[in-house]
Amino acid sequence: MATMARSFLQAISKDExxxxxxxxxxxxxxxxxxxxxxxxxFAPTLVTGQLLGLDVGSVLEVTNCFPFPVRDxxxxxxxxxxxxxxxxxxxxxxxxxxxxxxxxYQSTVLGSYQTxxxxxxxxxxxxxxxxxxxxxxxxxxxxxxxxxxxxLKLSDSxxxxxxxxxxxGDKLREKNFSWMDIFEEIPIKVSNSALVSAFMTxxxxxxPVSQGDYDRLQSxxxxxxxxxxxxxxxxxDDLSMEQQKFQYxxxxxxxxxxxxxxxxxxxxxxxxxxxxxxxxxxxxxxxSNPIFKPIPEPSRLESFLITNQVSxxxxxxxxxxxxxxxxxxxxxxxxxx
Amino acid sequence: xxxxNDLTVLQFVTPSSTASTTTTPxxxxxxxxxxxxxxxxxxxxxxxxxxxxxxxxxxxxxxDGTVDIRNSYAVPHNESSDQVAVDIDYHHNMLASHLKVxxxxxxxxxxxxxxGVNGGSALIxxxxxxxxxxxxxxxxxxxxxxxxxxxxxxxxxxxxxGDRQLAAQFQEIPVDLRMVDAERVGYDVLxxxxxxxxxxxxxxxxxTMERLLTLINDVYKYVDSVVEGQTSPDNNIGRFIAEAVSxxxxxxPQVFDNVVNDSLQDQLLLLYLSSIIRTQLSLAxxxxxxxxxx
Numbered sequence: 001m002a003t004m005a006r007s008f009l010q011a012i013s014k015d016e017x018x019x020x021x022x023x024x025x026x027x028x029x030x031x032x033x034x035x036x037x038x039x040x041x042f043a044p045t046l047v048t049g050q051l052l053g054l055d056v057g058s059v060l061e062v063t064n065c066f067p068f069p070v071r072d073x074x075x076x077x078x079x080x081x082x083x084x085x086x087x088x089x090x091x092x093x094x095x096x097x098x099x100x101x102x103x104x105y106q107s108t109v110l111g112s113y114q115t116x117x118x119x120x121x122x123x124x125x126x127x128x129x130x131x132x133x134x135x136x137x138x139x140x141x142x143x144x145x146x147x148x149x150x151x152l153k154l155s156d157s158x159x160x161x162x163x164x165x166x167x168x169g170d171k172l173r174e175k176n177f178s179w180m181d182i183f184e185e186i187p188i189k190v191s192n193s194a195l196v197s198a199f200m201t202x203x204x205x206x207x208p209v210s211q212g213d214y215d216r217l218q219s220x221x222x223x224x225x226x227x228x229x230x231x232x233x234x235x236x237d238d239l240s241m242e243q244q245k246f247q248y249x250x251x252x253x254x255x256x257x258x259x260x261x262x263x264x265x266x267x268x269x270x271x272x273x274x275x276x277x278x279x280x281x282x283x284x285x286x287x288s289n290p291i292f293k294p295i296p297e298p299s300r301l302e303s304f305l306i307t308n309q310v311s312x313x314x315x316x317x318x319x320x321x322x323x324x325x326x327x328x329x330x331x332x333x334x335x336x337x
Numbered sequence: 338x339x340x341x342n343d344l345t346v347l348q349f350v351t352p353s354s355t356a357s358t359t360t361t362p363x364x365x366x367x368x369x370x371x372x373x374x375x376x377x378x379x380x381x382x383x384x385x386x387x388x389x390x391x392x393x394x395x396x397x398x399x400x401d402g403t404v405d406i407r408n409s410y411a412v413p414h415n416e417s418s419d420q421v422a423v424d425i426d427y428h429h430n431m432l433a434s435h436l437k438v439x440x441x442x443x444x445x446x447x448x449x450x451x452x453g454v455n456g457g458s459a460l461i462x463x464x465x466x467x468x469x470x471x472x473x474x475x476x477x478x479x480x481x482x483x484x485x486x487x488x489x490x491x492x493x494x495x496x497x498x499g500d501r502q503l504a505a506q507f508q509e510i511p512v513d514l515r516m517v518d519a520e521r522v523g524y525d526v527l528x529x530x531x532x533x534x535x536x537x538x539x540x541x542x543x544x545t546m547e548r549l550l551t552l553i554n555d556v557y558k559y560v561d562s563v564v565e566g567q568t569s570p571d572n573n574i575g576r577f578i579a580e581a582v583s584x585x586x587x588x589x590p591q592v593f594d595n596v597v598n599d600s601l602q603d604q605l606l607l608l609y610l611s612s613i614i615r616t617q618l619s620l621a622x623x624x625x626x627x628x629x630x631x
Contacts, residue, residue, distance in 0.1 A: 030374040037371055037407075041439065064378070069437040084437060091431050094424075095411045096382040146541060178622055195479060196377045203373070203514055217545060225607065236614070243621060307618050314611035321604040321611075323542050328604070330546065332597050334585060 022186060023058040025133055025151040029192040029200075031065045032149065035137050038067040039107035043139045045070060048106040050085065052098055055131050060186075062135075064097050065105060101125075103132040110227055111138055111148075111316055112235075114183070114308045116301070122154045123162065133186060144221060144320065151186040158182045162301075179304040180311075217327065221320050228320075232313040235306055242303040252295055260292065365403045366473055366490040367513045372409045372448075373488070376477045379411035380450045387416070389451040391461060393428060394475060395435060395442040403513070404445050404473055410435065414461075421457040423464060446473030446490075451480065454491060459505045462493050474507065488512055 031051070038049055049067035053060065066088050068081065089099040103125065106113070113136050125132045131153075138148035154162075158181060192200070271281040372394065379390045392411035399405050410431050415422040435442065447465045449458060458474065465472040474491045491507040556578060562568045563575075588596070 028378075030371075030378050033371045033374055037369075038438075067438045084434060087430060088434050091410075091427060091434070094413055094427060095379060096384065179618075193377065193381050195381055196374055199373055199377060200370075203370075217549070229607075232614070239621070303621075307622070310614060310618060314615050317607050317611045319539070321607050322539055324600070324604045326539075326542050326546070328597055328600050332593075335588075335590075335593055 021058060022060055022131055022133070022153060024189050025060045025062065025135075025186050026189045026191050027062045027135075027149075028064070029190055029196060031062050032190060034065050034067075035105050035135065035149070036139075036142070039137045040139045040142065042070065043107065044109055046107050046109065048104055050088075050101055051103040051105055051133070051135065052089075052092070052100060053102045054098055054100060055102055059189075060102055060131060060133055061191075062102060062133075064092065066092070101129060101132070103129075103134055105135040105137060108136050108138050110140055110224075110231055111136075111312045112231055112309055114305045114312070116305065119154065119162065119301075119305075123159070126154070126159065140224065140227075141316075144224060144323070146319075149188060151188050153184045153186055155181050155184045179307040182304055182308060217330075221324055225317065225320060228313055228317055232310060232317070235310045235313065239303065239306045239310060242306060245298050246303075249295065249298055256295060364471075364473070364492060365511045365513055366406060366475070367399075367403050367515055368406045368475070368488070368490075369408075369515055372406050372475075373477065375409045375411075376448055376450060377479065380477075380479045384413075387414075389416070389449055391423070391447060391449040393432065393444055393465075394446040394448055394473065395432075396445045397441055397443065398445065406445060406473070406475070408435065408439075408442055409448060416457050421460050423461060425464075444469045444472070446475060448475040448477060450477050454507045458507075459493070462505065462507075466493070473510070488514070 031053075035049065038047060047067060047070060049065050051062045052064045052066070053062040055061075069084060089101075093099045104121070106118075118134065122132070122134065134152045136148075136150045136152060141148035267282060274281055376390070376392070379392060383390045390411055391414050392409050394406050395408040395410075396404060396406040412428045412431070413424045432444065444465070446469070447461065449461070454474070454476065462472065462474055465474075471492060474493065476487075476489050476491070478487045478489075490510050490512045492510055493505045493507050496504045496506050559568065559574070560578065563570045586593075
């Protein structure tokens with residue numbers, strides 16, 4: 001089954017020079033359960049793992065995954081990590097699991113995953129694999145009964161910008177690039193083999209209400225909301241710091257420009273005096289003067305990331321608040337009866 | 338090496354447990370849904386020559402004696418009519434890799450697909466008995482003989498006659514299928530062969546409320562039919578219903594209204610805050626990339 005799929009892939013890669021855009025990530029129930037188990041076991045530590053699967057047309061299939069061991073910041077263990085990965089992939093290959101890396105997954109706390117490390121990991125992966133995704137799972141939301149699984153990909157325009165290493169205002173305005181264009185969220189489809197679905201159908205309990213429902217119906221969401229608000233406030237602080245940096249930069253820039261103008265004026269009057277005295281005019285520019293040194297514009301990447309995070313938090317709060325509304329009305333109705 | 342016995346007296350040797358006092362004669366096995374998914378997946382991907390798949394079970398032994406089976410991986414093996422070869426190196430390699438991630442999950446047994454226990458299984462069980470005391474043997478019937486997929490767990494005890502080893506007897510032990518993880522994900526997601534969209538917050542809420550409504554309707558119908566005398570009353574169910582109804586907090590309506598309204602106001606406040614922040618973000622965005630007027 002794997003060999004057939006691989007030759008199919010080869011056929012595709014020979015015909016098309018450009019892969020069709022990724023529209024859907026198809027995960028197998030097995031991979032979903034594995035991710036959930038791994039992330040939940042190690043919560044609140046953040047853990048990562050590798051996704052294995054196939055890249056077919058506009059669908060990225062994730063058929064299996066394996067977790068990475070939690071690594072201490074020790075130099076020796078770096079090589080161990082690579083060895084572990086190779087070992088796992090080799091072993092999985094022997095049992096006919098697709099050992100084609102298609103991305104990685106990581107757990108997150110309350111949805112705060114937009115960091116520079118994420119982008120760097122993405123760029124690393126992108127160099128080796130044509131298309132990769134990052135799956136983010138939030139175990140804290142599982143307590144509220146929501147399956148918080150998200151598939152992310154960096155948008156192409158962002159990748160070009162990042163490679164150019166240039167995040168100044170001009171460039172961004174040119175491309176009409178806003179903070180929403182950094183990450184692209186891809187819809188997830190879940191697929192299961194027929195055997196597994198037969199088993200699950202049989203093992204499903206007869207009760208019409210399951211654990212997920214119990215979780216959803218509990219009305220104490222305050223700890224979740226409190227944590228969310230805390231993170232949100234911290235992020236807003238970071239955002240305002242970034243904005244202050246910009247303000248500072250602009251102030252410096254305008255001050256420098258004023259200085260330049262003043263110096264230029266002085267030079268001009270000097271030159272006029274010299275010309276009238278018959279001497280050679282001095283050049284109107286003086287690169288050695290420190291006021292002509294261009295001030296580097298601070299990169300906007302951080303502020304974009306923070307903005308993303310803040311918007312994420314807001315979205316989460318909205319979602320949970322909506323759920324709370326329904327629950328409150330439900331209790332009200334029950335009580336009236 | 339099937340289990341046969343004649344008229345002679347057989348002596349059951351209980352598995353020796355020198356250090357650990359946790360292995361009791363009657364164990365229960367608790368299986369997480371991930372194990373079943375793993376087994377099915379390995380079975381589907383088996384090489385064409387193999388009829389069944391075997392693999393190792395990982396987990397832990399709980400203080401009350403139950404064996405908690407949490408993870409598994411397949412081990413390549415060759416089976417012919419009279420001999421069985423298991424790739425031991427592979428088994429050890431995978432075990433080491435898994436232990437790196439989760440050192441608490443150790444070998445607790447092994448699994449095989451297929452309906453029953455046969456001779457080859459006894460040999461493999463022996464091999465695993467050397468790795469861990471009292472391994473559990475799990476059979477997952479992927480062939481759906483009997484028209485249903487049965488999952489059974491066995492422990493083996495050795496039948497010996499005096500000093501001579503006669504046979505290995507596989508005793509079935511009760512299996513507890515904990516589907517909590519699967520339930521959290523949602524059976525609809527795991528049951529269907531393809532799910533187009535994962536339900537988000539509100540849709541999940543909707544489904545839950547529908548189910549709650551069905552439950553309440555069922556209880557209603559039951560109570561009605563009992564009152565009318567159609568069904569015989571069951572005291573236990575009656576007690577449960579009474580408990581459930583009485584667990585609603587008994588607050589005077591005024592107080593309850595106040596509580597509900599306060600919570601509503603809190604939620605509205607949060608919504609307002611998040612909308613304001615969103616507006617702030619878009620403003621900041623405009624200011625950041627606005628053309629500089631110099």
